Amino acid sequence: MSAPIVEARGVTKAFPMPAGPVVAIRDLDLTIAGGEYLAICGPSGCGKSTLLHMLGCVEAPTSGTLRVDGRDVADMADAERSALRLARIGFVFQRFFLLPMLTAWENVELPQAEAGSPRARRRQRTAELLDYVGLGHRSHHRPPQLSGGEAQRVAIARALANRPRLLLADEPTGELDQATGRQIVGLFDRVHADGTTVVVVTHDAAIASRTPRTLFMRDGSIESDATGAAATEGR
Amino acid sequence: MRAWTFAARSLVRQPGRTALGVMGVAAVGALLFDMLLLSRGLVVSLRELLDSAGFDVRVMSTDMPFAGPNVTGVTPAVAAMRRLPEVEDVVPILFGEAAAFGRDGGPVELTLFGAETGRRSPWTMLEGEGLSPFAGAPPLIVNRNLARALELAPGTAIELRGACRDGAGSLPASRFRVSGIAEFPFDEASALTAATTLVDFRRTCGLEGRDEANLLLVASREGHGPAAAVEAIRALRPDLHAFSNEELVARFQQVGFSYFSQISTVLSTVTLVFGFLLITVLLTVSVNQRYAEIATLRALGFARRRIVLDVLCQSALLVGTGGVLSLPLGLALSTWLDAILRAMPDIPARVSFFVFEPRAVAVHMSLLTLTAVLAALYPMRLVARLPIAATLRSESVT
């Protein structure tokens, strides 16, 4: 394992509501080393997705310190956080969130173009990624023409477009059947094996069982942080 | 993918709603363009007509153009003005009404001019000669409508009974010979017009001995210009009122034509506000439908500025495409609207309400550009302030 890619100390996230603030994350400490593969589990409303969004610099903590890829999230302006996400972080969503008016190829190419990658390199990388996820033959199909599993694979390819150090997945198999879900999980295994840090929020025990480290959350805090056999036992 | 390309893709992938939006902008833009043409159309057209008539100054007795008493002492006034170095020619004009008699014996009412032409005349000869006596009879020039109505040709004899002044009673008919057929620049489409010499006009209308004219047409000498001619005439005869064509048009704009410039301003404003509201709503609804997409792009690392620029580019493409289409559509529409307005009485056939000026295109494009930017402001604000995580969360749940 290399240097930490995520360091959180005393992180709290509260959402202001008319009836009073709702604390989604409570005084959380967490370190994720580079190259780790972990799952975040917990009951609905425990703060898993909120934590994932903070790791992805989509949300800033209300208090505490959160460093991603060595940079303090709270110190960064919105444009800097966007740039960090574009270059260093990949997102995979439960509902895929592919752009419906673009083909699979264009969806994967889009973040590379935004990052300023030259056309020739983009074409090569896009072709590689679509082959990587097994969809080279569907590159010119639009999302409505793809099955759920195919759409999620395109989403994973898109997330990997700019070679992120950190891949964040929020319930990636939530909309898929078991068999397809296993295929997706297999893909995450491969991504991790290729050196990317992978963090998966999931209810799916099958995914959690594949990750060497599992965080169990409850009421905005980490209830347990199990690694290796303990992680397996804890499930 | 650049913002323009992305915006174009977004629009092209939804051809139905894009086409409808573009057509709406084109229709609104056409109306706006026509109102810009209308705002100066009558003024430009009248100015062109006045200039084409060959005279660039008009002299009257009062400062109310074509209203008020006649200019008196015309003969010495004309002679003095013709001696001015700034003046090329002066033509005194009297106008009134007369009646000719058709083949069925019924009266045919017409407009009659009397003019003492010099080097220039205020009409364009189409056939025959000008106002020179024909076979010993007083000459009469007629327009095509009158020639057709009474089957006249150069050499035909015709009798006219003048009705040029109030209470003239029954004047005896005057006999003329048609010396030519001419085009009178200020004729309405259906006008029946004739012209004779000043002397014969006075005789026909019972105005012998009255050295008067309704107005004097003046052509400035080359190298001096109408402004110099006006100043010289004002210095020579301060009791008379001289107007250059430009000043005359300005007076008309202030009085008779002001309705059209006002209505064009009001309709242009209403059209712009209407277009602004509609484009804002269109873009806002589009943005509302794309919240998941926008939040995804932000989560992927697209900067806020980039996403906001997408919205602006969409607005620009929508309005720009519609705006380009609105120009030929507007020109076609202006032909229809012009035909409607030219049915008004006393409008010369050669005058148009809608006159194309390149300036109008520039103003039109500027206004549409401003509309595109303003209309995009609210949806841009929505996009800029979109909470990424909350949107992703809510889109995942719904």
Next chain:
Amino acid sequence: MNVLPAAVAAQPPGSGGGTSPGEAPPILLSRQLMEKEGLEVGEIVSLSSAPSGSHPGRFRIVGVYEPVADPARLGDPSLAARLHLPDLIDLTRDAADPQSLERVGAVNVKLAGEPDVSAFDRELAARMPGLEVHPTVPLDREADPFVVLERFHLAIAVVTVFASSMFLLALMVMLVDERRQTVAILRMIGLRRGRILVQVLSEGLLIALAGAVFGVFLAAVLEDGFNRFFRWRYDTSLVFVRVTPQIAARSVLLAVPLGLAASLASSWSLLRREALSLARR
């Protein structure tokens, strides 16, 4: 009655020339003329029918009147005066023409009973040839400038309705697309197409009615603003914009079917498709 342009020179009452106010005939001046020349009631003014101001007549201002607004002279300030007819004839007569003492420009006639202008014209022509009869409402309305303007405004309205219909359709298409899943669910739980069509049309009718009524209300509010502005701009009492019950009814009768048609047109593809294809992404 003739109102002639005249040289107007004001003299304060009792100021010179030995003319006593009692000798000067009375005259009414328009408000606009009073304001322009800075005159007041009681002052003596000189009027002349000659541009040079020769042979003026002296008159005493006994009142101010508001001229009836003439839409044909919009923008032209009503600089006018009203005199007794004998005074006007005396002011404008031609010394060389004895008949000028008996001349007027026009005689206004109100016909008794059912007015038949043509019959009156024939009878008058038989008794006094040479007179022209002009009805106050032109028989040939086609060339009436205000009829022409009405046609012009109608043409503008047609274009505006077309443009707004395009936008309306675009919006409805977008909104219907959002309802795709809802319609799919309704169809899959058993609701028939006809039932959904009734719902779509009902919604369209409600929106169109609400929009039309709001539009009429907005027009009524703006009416006051427009009239105030143009009355100020042209110093006139003319009414420029008037939302009558007929116009309101016409607007609603046009807007409602358009709204319904837009609802139907935009929903047509949804209603035609099978439920399962609607439910797919």
